[in-house]
Each structure stands twice: as structure tokens, then as C-alpha cells.
Amino acid sequence: MGKPKILDLILRNLFSKPATIEYPKKETVIEPDARGRHYADLNKCIGCSLCSIECPADAIKMTPIPSEYEPPKRNPRKIFPVINYLRCVYCYRCISVCPTNAYVSTNEYRLATTKTVFSDMLSLSTLPKKSG
Amino acid sequence: MAVTKVVEIPYTLEIPVGPQHPALHEPLLLKVYADGEEVVKVEVYTGYNHRGIEKLAEKNSFYRNIFIVGRVCGICNNVHANCYVRALEQILGIEPNNRAKYLRVLAMELERIHSHMLINAVMAEMIGFESLFMNIMLDRERIMKAKEILTGNRVVGDYMMVGGVRRDINDEKRDKLIKILDKTEERIKYYKNVFMEDDTILKRLVDVGILTKTDVVKYAIIGPPARASGVKIDARASDKYDAYGEIPFNVITRKEGDVWARMILRWDEALESINMCKYILEKLPSDGNPVPDEKRLPRRFPPCEAFTRVEAPRGELTYYVMSDGKPMPYRVKIRTPSVNNILNTAHVYLGHTIADIPVILASWDPCISCMERVTVLDLITGERKRIHLKELARRREKWVNPRYSI
Numbered sequence: 001m002g003k004p005k006i007l008d009l010i011l012r013n014l015f016s017k018p019a020t021i022e023y024p025k026k027e028t029v030i031e032p033d034a035r036g037r038h039y040a041d042l043n044k045c046i047g048c049s050l051c052s053i054e055c056p057a058d059a060i061k062m063t064p065i066p067s068e069y070e071p072p073k074r075n076p077r078k079i080f081p082v083i084n085y086l087r088c089v090y091c092y093r094c095i096s097v098c099p100t101n102a103y104v105s106t107n108e109y110r111l112a113t114t115k116t117v118f119s120d121m122l123s124l125s126t127l128p129k130k131s132g
Numbered sequence: 133m134a135v136t137k138v139v140e141i142p143y144t145l146e147i148p149v150g151p152q153h154p155a156l157h158e159p160l161l162l163k164v165y166a167d168g169e170e171v172v173k174v175e176v177y178t179g180y181n182h183r184g185i186e187k188l189a190e191k192n193s194f195y196r197n198i199f200i201v202g203r204v205c206g207i208c209n210n211v212h213a214n215c216y217v218r219a220l221e222q223i224l225g226i227e228p229n230n231r232a233k234y235l236r237v238l239a240m241e242l243e244r245i246h247s248h249m250l251i252n253a254v255m256a257e258m259i260g261f262e263s264l265f266m267n268i269m270l271d272r273e274r275i276m277k278a279k280e281i282l283t284g285n286r287v288v289g290d291y292m293m294v295g296g297v298r299r300d301i302n303d304e305k306r307d308k309l310i311k312i313l314d315k316t317e318e319r320i321k322y323y324k325n326v327f328m329e330d331d332t333i334l335k336r337l338v339d340v341g342i343l344t345k346t347d348v349v350k351y352a353i354i355g356p357p358a359r360a361s362g363v364k365i366d367a368r369a370s371d372k373y374d375a376y377g378e379i380p381f382n383v384i385t386r387k388e389g390d391v392w393a394r395m396i397l398r399w400d401e402a403l404e405s406i407n408m409c410k411y412i413l414e415k416l417p418s419d420g421n422p423v424p425d426e427k428r429l430p431r432r433f434p435p436c437e438a439f440t441r442v443e444a445p446r447g448e449l450t451y452y453v454m455s456d457g458k459p460m461p462y463r464v465k466i467r468t469p470s471v472n473n474i475l476n477t478a479h480v481y482l483g484h485t486i487a488d489i490p491v492i493l494a495s496w497d498p499c500i501s502c503m504e505r506v507t508v509l510d511l512i513t514g515e516r517k518r519i520h521l522k523e524l525a526r527r528r529e530k531w532v533n534p535r536y537s538i
Contacts, residue, residue, distance in 0.1 A: 035290075097426055
């Protein structure tokens with residue numbers, strides 16, 4: 001039996017640096033337009049619910065804007081989409097069907113969290129709070 | 133009374149292979165009966181992963197289904213979505229432009245490359261060649277990066293849309309993709325060489341699990357297992373859907389019909405796919421925007437039916453979509469290649485040793501999540517039968533609780 005064909009490759013790998021990315025220490029290189037965490041910009045949202053209807057995973061729920069925030073005039077029903085990131089499949093259908101292009105897309109892929117399970121705080125941070 | 137007859141019952145050992153990780157990380161039960169080391173009978177049991185996607189598709193709108201059918205199978209998601217989207221295009225009478233067609237083929241061919249690399253890596257793992265598995269998976273990661281550049285996600289692309297694709301590529305992305313493909317081509321040639329010449333691999337794979345040409349035709353085997361037995365069957369060449377009519381490629385066949393031939397055929401197909409991808413990137417037509425405006429796509433589907441097929445990495449995949457004019461499809465029927473290739477090949481295992489079972493199973497490249505079907509189980513009598521769809525439709529009141537669907 002001859003020597004294994006990939007012996008050279010194995011020996012070379014012994015002395016080269018590891019191919020594994022040491023994740024928490026080093027960032028994974030990701031494309032700038034990769035599909036990551038997204039949320040609605042409430043200054044543009046008109047509360048039409050189209051994203052909620054079209055979502056294939058039923059991850060988007062239309063929720064009333066809390067009373068301490070100033071609802072924009074263009075949103076007569078005063079509702080906004082809240083994405084459940086645990087249900088979301090990141091297909092970005094909501095972004096492509098939005099009539100006002102209200103969604104902000106990022107390439108944030110680090111989604112394991114106990115805090116931002118819903119997109120409501122990210123979305124509401126785009127709105128001014130009521131004064132007084 | 134004197135003994136006149138002695139009945140000898142041969143001892144057989146019943147070994148359940150699976151359903152947890154039977155060679156692959158997918159649920160399938162092979163009940164193997166062995167006489168010593170020799171396999172005498174194999175029964176294939178499925179049904180551990182039925183998710184009811186066809187029923188789910190009837191309850192969701194046509195456009196939502198594009199993303200649902202993409203999740204039938206993780207590895208061939210673009211192929212599933214492409215087949216379904218082309219069925220919708222036939223119903224609506226929409227034709228995408230040439231650039232969109234080329235980009236669709238690019239996404240599907242990248243998928244074929246990484247699928248074939250994956251199963252070859254798994255095969256290396258099956259025969260205990262861990263270091264080869266690790267190296268192939270490392271190089272497969274380049275193709276995943278190429279998919280991320282093209283579609284925005286490394287596994288599930290969600291790239292197909294009625295009337296085109298969902299993202300365009302620019303020159304910068306094109307150069308990146310060509311660079312990745314050049315590097316991967318070199319590596320695939322190297323691995324093909326390893327599979328051709330390495331003693332361990334040859335000893336484990338050559339003359340194992342031979343599937344003859346007659347068997348292929350008799351049991352309707354499709355995809356790479358059929359082509360490795362000398363049957364030239366390829367939906368890309370016979371249907372020429374999307375841009376396959378304009379892109380030059382060869383349908384590769386081999387005559388040996390054993391496990392080794394199937395694996396080498398997959399390397400050859402991966403090389404062929406790389407050439408196709410390069411051709412697409414060099415000659416990408418620019419006849420308009422390939423990305424349709426999803427807000428302006430037609431919402432109303434006329435009563436109509438469509439039947440489409442594609443060549444998935446595992447063989448021919450077909451979709452039948454029927455619309456009755458309502459917002460949801462009346463029926464979406466999916467026929468995947470793994471159903472034929474797994475259920476009809478139980479005879480190939482016979483006569484081999486137990487250690488060969490994972491090798492033969494992996495050589496079909498099974499996709500369990502694609503292939504689950506309905507069996508009706510009568511809970512009172514314990515009767516269990518597989519039924520035709522016609523009968524299911526006719527007797528549904530009897531079997532189905534009117535408040536809930538199956």
C-alpha cells in the first residue's frame with residue numbers, strides 16, 4: 001500500500017496557520033450587503049401592514065405606537081411593524097415589498113441575544129419622544 | 133413418532149441503521165438483516181421528517197410560497213425556488229430577461245458545486261478519512277462565500293423572484309466570483325486526483341454497490357447515480373430551461389456504475405459547473421435590469437396549472453402548481469429525486485458487508501427532508517397503508533377532522 005495521496009497536504013497544513021476563524025477574538029469577514037438584522041424606520045413607515053401580510057414566516061406583527069412617542073402624521077393608524085427575530089428567516093421580502101422603502105437593513109449577523117428578540121426598540125429609537 | 137424432517141432457520145442479525153445519523157446527519161432508518169457480515173435484506177423506513185410543506189403551500193399565498201419551498205431542502209434551495217418560480221411565470225405568462233436567466237443559472241450551478249463537494253467530503257468521512265473531509269469542507273467554504281456575494285446569504289439564497297432575480301451583481305462582485313472560482317477549480321482537480329489514485333479510497337469504493345444500467349431504467353433512478361451507470365439523463369440538456377440552452381456544457385456519464393464512479397462523476401460535474409459559471413460571468417448579457425419591482429408584480433393568478441422540472445444536484449426535481457383563481461394555490465405537488473433514489477435501491481446493498489452500508493447510502497446523496505410522504509395509520513385497528521392522492525381527496529371527510537387539516 002502506497003503512501004496516502006494527501007500526505008503532502010496534511011504535512012503542509014501542520015505548519016500553516018489554522019484555517020478556523022477564532023470567532024469571538026476575531027470578527028468573521030462578512031459581505032456589506034449580506035442579509036442581517038433589519039428594522040423599520042418609523043419616520044418613513046405609513047403603517048400599511050403589507051410587510052406583515054407578505055411575511056412567509058409570520059414574523060411581523062403590527063403594534064400600536066406607545067403613547068410616549070410622537071407618531072408621525074403620515075402614519076394615520078399609528079401602528080408599526082415589530083419583527084420577531086427568532087421567527088424571522090431573513091428573506092428580506094418585507095424590505096422589497098415596502099411601498100415607502102422604510103426598512104433599514106444591516107449586515108449584523110450576531111443574533112444570539114436575550115435582549116433584542118423583537119425589533120420594537122430599534123424601530124422606536126428612530127422616533128422622537130413626546131416633550132413634557 | 134420418529135423425526136422425519138428438520139427445518140433449519142438461518143440466524144440473521146437485525147441491525148437498525150438510523151434513524152439518528154445513519155451515515156448522514158439526516159433521519160432515515162435502514163433495517164439491515166445480516167447473515168454474519170453479509171447483508172441479506174435491507175428495508176428502508178422513512179417518515180421521521182415529514183413537515184407537511186405541500187399542505188403549508190396550499191395555505192399561503194403564491195408569493196409567500198417562494199420562500200417556503202426554498203426551505204424544503206437546505207442545500208438545493210435555489211433549485212426548488214427556481215422550479216416553483218418558473219411554474220408561476222408559466223401561469224402568469226411572464227418571461228424574465230436574459231441577464232436574469234444567466235444569474236439564475238449561476239446561482240444554481242454554485243449550489244451544484246457545493247452540494248457535490250459536500251457529499252464527496254461526507255463520503256471521505258464515511259470511509260474514515262477525516263483529514264480529507266476537513267480539507268474538502270475548507271475549500272467548500274469558498275463556494276459558500278461566492279453564494280454570499282451573489283445572493284446575500286451563504287446557504288439559503290432566496291434569490292429567485294417571479295420575473296427575474298432579487299439581486300444584481302456589479303463588476304467588483306464579478307471579479308471576486310471569478311477569483312474564487314479559479315481557486316476552487318484548482319482544488320477540485322486536486323481532490324478528483326486524490327479520489328482517482330488514493331489506495332484507501334479505491335479499496336473502499338471500487339466495485340461496491342454496483343447499479344447496472346438495466347436497474348437504472350427499471351427502477352427509474354435519476355441524477356448522478358443514473359449517469360454513473362451510463363444512462364444519459366439530464367433535465368438541463370433535455371429541457372434547456374432558463375439560460376441552459378445558450379451556455380455550453382457536457383452531460384457527463386460513466387460506465388462503471390459503482391460507488392467510486394458516482395463520486396468521480398460528481399467531481400467531473402463540479403468542474404463542468406465551474407466552467408459554466410465562468411462562461412456566465414464572462415458573457416453576462418446586459419439587456420436590462422434583472423431585478424423586478426416586487427411591488428408591481430401581478431397579484432391575481434388566473435385559473436391555470438403548470439408543470440416544471442429542473443436538474444437539482446441530486447437529479448430531476450419537478451413541481452406541479454395549480455391555481456384556481458384564488459390568492460392561494462389549489463395544489464403544489466413536489467416530486468424530488470431522493471424519493472426514487474433511496475426507496476428503489478434497497479437491492480444494491482445485498483451481498484455487501486455491514487461496513488459498506490454507509491458508503492452505499494452516502495453514494496446516493498440522499499436528501500431526507502425532500503422525500504417524506506404521507507401514510508395513513510388507522511389508530512383503532514392499527515392498519516397502516518400508503519394511499520394515492522386521488523383516494524385521499526375522495527375520502528378526506530372520513531379521515532380528516534373537519535376542524536383541522538392533516
